[in-house]
Amino acid sequence: MHPCDCGAAAGPLGLCADYYNAILAEEQRDPEMYRWHAVVVCVYLLQHPSRGLQKFLDSQYRMLQFFVEQDLDALIRLQAHQVARNSHRSRSGYDLRPLEPYAPLPAGGPPERFRASFCGLPYGDDGFVSDGHEAYGHRMRTLAEMTEEAWKNLGPGTPGGG
Template sequence: MTENPITARCECGATAGPLGVCADYYHQILSDEQADPQMYSWHTPVVLAYLLQHPSRAREKYLDGQFRQLQLYVDKGLDALLRVAAHQVARNRHGSQSGYDMAPLEPYEPLPAGGPPARFRTGFSALPVREGSFVADGHAAYGRHIELIAEATVEAWRSLQS
């Protein structure tokens, strides 16, 4: 028996939206980013939030760093996150140092034990899609939706510490 897409539940606890479950949204976002460089600006927080809301699709050993990066994004914004990412790429390109430079992420909390959270205040299947586009209302509105998903992700993981 096929599950009704309207009542389908995602790993993150969300119900399916018009495009399906979160994985359907995530894959559509990744596809759309290829044709829209401005939308691609939010690629890193999209990936971080998706993997933290759906950790079965992630490598467990990277989740702590991804959680810290998402906290950096929520705390200091997209430009700060992209600067840290560019620093890592430049560092790796020069080959002079091995491993990830955790110094920019040290102020942020480690990934709490006991996860993942059962639910998140908002997630990918709640993203508005109009006329087949995530950016029909503009890139700033899309960025704000990604920010809300990131905030909800950090909030839910932090709630495990209580």
């Protein structure tokens, strides 16, 4: 099978899209796994930007940096804040101020390769958490860190998401 858009070789489940879709399906049955949903989406779209919308990549990159610097609980609080502000009753829209301190998406991307990809995730009889949720969380953090590293290695970003 040909390498994935992100440069990774296919794994036992196929390309990264196959892993991503399997993770999304498994998250629906596992609330603890679902806590990592925003990280999964940001990593996947930053590693495969042709699958998302260019106008959102900068905020996804900043959100990924927020997560790497802070932690999952801080990201979940940020998401809850955004959802509350974006409700039909509030009408105040997203609050991007918490993401302003983070570097904009570097120009010249996407990176050709990432040191970790979805195709490298282990998958067992119990899915992606066959060795436990803590191990799954460590793998998601590694994916996030390696994605951030690859983009940062491209150089500085441009305000507004290059």
